Amino acid sequence: QVKAEKRFTWEDLMALPARTQTVDIHCVTRWSKLDTTWTGVPWRVFLEQIELAADATHVMVHCDGGYTTNVALEVLDDEDTMLAYLYNGQPLTPEHGYPLRLLVPKKYFWKSAKWLRGLEFMAGDRPGFWERYGYHMEGDPWREERFSW
Secondary structure (H helix, E strand, O other), X not given: OEOOOOXXXXXXXXXXXXXXXXXXXXXXXXXXXXXXXXXXXXXXXXXXXXXXXXXXXXXXXXXXXXXXEEEEHHHHOOOOOEEEEEEOOEEOOHHHOOOOEEEOOOXXXXXXXXXXXXXXXXXXXXXXXXXXXXXXXXXXXHHOOOEOO
């Protein structure tokens, strides 16, 4: 649900303003890590590069390996959401999502999808890979929205 598809090179992303922030992360498997430091392009800065269709409400995040997850645009519209490429001042390792991951600190960490390859803007919600296999559609850690059952 964009007016025109757009592709970004690594150089395009690196030319955008970046920010470093420290946030807590929460995994669906019941662990949290406090004070993690990430650097990347703030979501709001990235979104300025795209002309969304008026009916866009959600994003399907596409990653290596066929993994996907859904996130509402209103959730992404937050000061701490970003396209992250550094963790603790170093380039992401493959384990942490090299070269790029979406960072959505206010949701369980599967919504901070690793190995980002594409963003599909949608006019409604639909389950991604993890959600089709039982993870909650929203993934709010404060509501303990781990699973859909």
